[in-house]
Amino acid sequence: MTRTVYVNGEYLPETEATVSIFDRGFLMADGVYEVTTVLDGKLIDFDGHAKRLSRSLSELEMKEPCTQDELLEIHRKLVEANNVTEGLVYLQVTRGAADRDFAYPADAEPTLVLFTQEKSLAESPAAKSGISVISIPDIRWGRRDIKTVQLLYPSMGKMAAKAAGADDAWMVEDGSVTEGTSNNAYIVKDGVIITRNLSNDILHGITRAAVLRFAQEAQMQVEERPFTIEEAKAADEAFVTSATTFVMPVVKIDDAAIGTGEVGPIASRLREIYIEESRKAAL
Ligand code: PLP
Numbered sequence: 489m490t491r492t493v494y495v496n497g498e499y500l501p502e503t504e505a506t507v508s509i510f511d512r513g514f515l516m517a518d519g520v521y522e523v524t525t526v527l528d529g530k531l532i533d534f535d536g537h538a539k540r541l542s543r544s545l546s547e548l549e550m551k552e553p554c555t556q557d558e559l560l561e562i563h564r565k566l567v568e569a570n571n572v573t574e575g576l577v578y579l580q581v582t583r584g585a586a587d588r589d590f591a592y593p594a595d596a597e598p599t600l601v602l603f604t605q606e607k608s609l610a611e612s613p614a615a616k617s618g619i620s621v622i623s624i625p626d627i628r629w630g631r632r633d634i635k636t637v638q639l640l641y642p643s644m645g646k647m648a649a650k651a652a653g654a655d656d657a658w659m660v661e662d663g664s665v666t667e668g669t670s671n672n673a674y675i676v677k678d679g680v681i682i683t684r685n686l687s688n689d690i691l692h693g694i695t696r697a698a699v700l701r702f703a704q705e706a707q708m709q710v711e712e713r714p715f716t717i718e719e720a721k722a723a724d725e726a727f728v729t730s731a732t733t734f735v736m737p738v739v740k741i742d743d744a745a746i747g748t749g750e751v752g753p754i755a756s757r758l759r760e761i762y763i764e765e766s767r768k769a770a771l
Pocket of ligand 1: 667668669670671672690691692693694695696729730731732
């Protein structure tokens with residue numbers, strides 16, 4: 489089916505949508521993005537994604553392409569036009585098209601692109617079996633808090649995982665886990681949920697914020713601090729969070745089985761709570 493997509497003010501069939509070859513997103517990865525999940529045809533945590541987008545834009549001195557209300561309307565129109573009941577809306581803003589130059593152009597207008605992808609998310613076989621991860625060095629730049637489209641190293645990490653027969657990779661810096669290639673990383677030890685504290689070293693996950701809030705509301709104990717890869721391998725449970733995988737249990741890190749080697753009770757409970765509460769609050 490040909491999707492309807494959004495490019496700079498227009499709703500078009502995907503086959504007719506174009507962006508300039510001079511676009512700085514294409515030439516210099518000078519762009520930021522967001523992925524918002526759709527469940528039951530509604531948006532999960534739209535507000536959180538819109539606020540993080542504004543922060544990414546402002547950290548890079550990029551113009552806001554439109555207001556938050558206009559963004560919400562575009563998201564909703566695309567979900568409706570493409571009949572998406574479950575899946576995601578991808579949004580990308582770049583600094584726009586200009587003659588190639590390292591310095592930011594003074595007068596370029598931002599490029600705004602959105603499209604939808606249908607995907608079954610809530611019913612996930614991987615969530616029942618758990619996933620395996622390998623550890624790789626984190627050699628990304630130092631502003632991982634900005635959600636830029638520079639995704640080559642995470643892609644390489646996923647390929648390294650695939651080559652090793654694993655599902656994903658956790659990145660390690662100075663002995664401590666920063667995050668997964670496209671998710672935030674957690675371990676559970678003696679009933680305490682441990683996840684790296686927020687800083688420029690990791691992306692401030694929107695799912696992370698919600699999951700930590702739900703964990704605290706359920707009287708679970710949470711510690712936000714760095715943890716080593718050795719600590720992770722000796723943990724009782726491990727899991728990752730992201731907009732499209734929600735809470736995904738991790739049952740193996742490198743060659744070490746985590747806990748019993750099966751999905752743990754805290755990860756599975758948090759997944760249930762997250763999906764239930766997100767459905768209730770969806771827009
Ligand atoms: N960390 C990285 C590096 C990511 O790419 C992502 C999502 O793409 C996340 C964490 C999770 O963020 P969110 O929960 O907002 O999807």
